[in-house]
Amino acid sequence: MSVKFIASSRLPTPWGVFTMHGFEDPETGKDHVALSMGDVSSGEPVLARVHSECLTGDALFSMRCDCGYQLQEALKRIAEEGRGVLLYLRQEGRGIGLLNKIRAYHLQDAGADTVEANEKLGFGADMREYTMCQPMLKHIGVTSVRLMTNNPRKVKALSNYGVQVTERVAIQTGMNPHNEGYLATKAGKLGHMMDLDGFTQAADVDINRTRPDEDNTP
Numbered sequence: 001m002s003v004k005f006i007a008s009s010r011l012p013t014p015w016g017v018f019t020m021h022g023f024e025d026p027e028t029g030k031d032h033v034a035l036s037m038g039d040v041s042s043g044e045p046v047l048a049r050v051h052s053e054c055l056t057g058d059a060l061f062s063m064r065c066d067c068g069y070q071l072q073e074a075l076k077r078i079a080e081e082g083r084g085v086l087l088y089l090r091q092e093g094r095g096i097g098l099l100n101k102i103r104a105y106h107l108q109d110a111g112a113d114t115v116e117a118n119e120k121l122g123f124g125a126d127m128r129e130y131t132m133c134q135p136m137l138k139h140i141g142v143t144s145v146r147l148m149t150n151n152p153r154k155v156k157a158l159s160n161y162g163v164q165v166t167e168r169v170a171i172q173t174g175m176n177p178h179n180e181g182y183l184a185t186k187a188g189k190l191g192h193m194m195d196l197d198g199f200t201q202a203a204d205v206d207i208n209r210t211r212p213d214e215d216n217t218p
């Protein structure tokens with residue numbers, strides 16, 4: 001698969017100034033975004049996060065999942081290193097889309113877990129695919145990453161599509177009473193590598209304005 005690069009711009013955030021690169025996926029019509037900071041094309045493995053869209057967690061402050069907390073934590077860690085990349089992939093709801101995710105949440109409100117809910121709706125537990133990652137990373141000069149994820153399938157998928165993963169970096173944050181069951185299901189049924197006692201609690205997570213004025217654009 002190939003993605004088409006469209007444009008780049010500055011993206012100031014509470015953690016630092018990133019460069020935002022926009023791509024179009026001609027097969028699905030989806031737009032994907034890469035945020036980079038520092039010199040990511042030197043060949044040294046780059047601290048990276050491949051983040052799947054979660055409108056509810058990333059933008060609407062939902063505490064049902066850990067997505068928003070992971071997004072903040074990833075940007076903060078990249079800013080602390082002064083170098084890294086975050087791919088923001090438009091594969092909402094593990095690939096089933098926002099409205100089906102709301103249907104799935106409705107079933108979960110009635111007792112289903114996150115996997116059962118997807119299956120009741122006729123979907124697989126995880127419908128995502130990662131073929132766009134390698135061309136997006138290649139465009140900004142990244143061939144090798146230290147990947148922030150708890151998901152072993154993500155590590156495998158990236159490696160299969162030609163991105164070297166030199167290290168998996170755990171990213172366990174945002175646990176709270178509303179997502180404990182969800183996290184337990186991810187560990188139990190979806191195979192996520194998580195130590196449920198090793199999580200940062202949501203109550204301890206705050207926007208940490210690391211270096212708001214610093215511009216790391218190379």
Ligand SMILES: Nc1nc2c(ncn2[C@@H]2O[C@H](COP(=O)(O)OP(=O)(O)OP(=O)(O)O)[C@@H](O)[C@H]2O)c(=O)[nH]1
Nearest residue numbers: 052053054065091092093094101104114149150151
């Ligand atoms: N279908 C469905 N999707 C969900 C649910 N909760 C979160 N998501 C989506 O799941 C995706 C994030 O996947 P996760 O399983 O939380 O984490 P991951 O990306 O596999 O792994 P990490 O890299 O460790 O975060 C996002 O696209 C969310 O929109 C849910 O209950 N049902």
Ligand SMILES: [Zn+2]
Nearest residue numbers: 054057065067
């Ligand atoms: Zn989420």
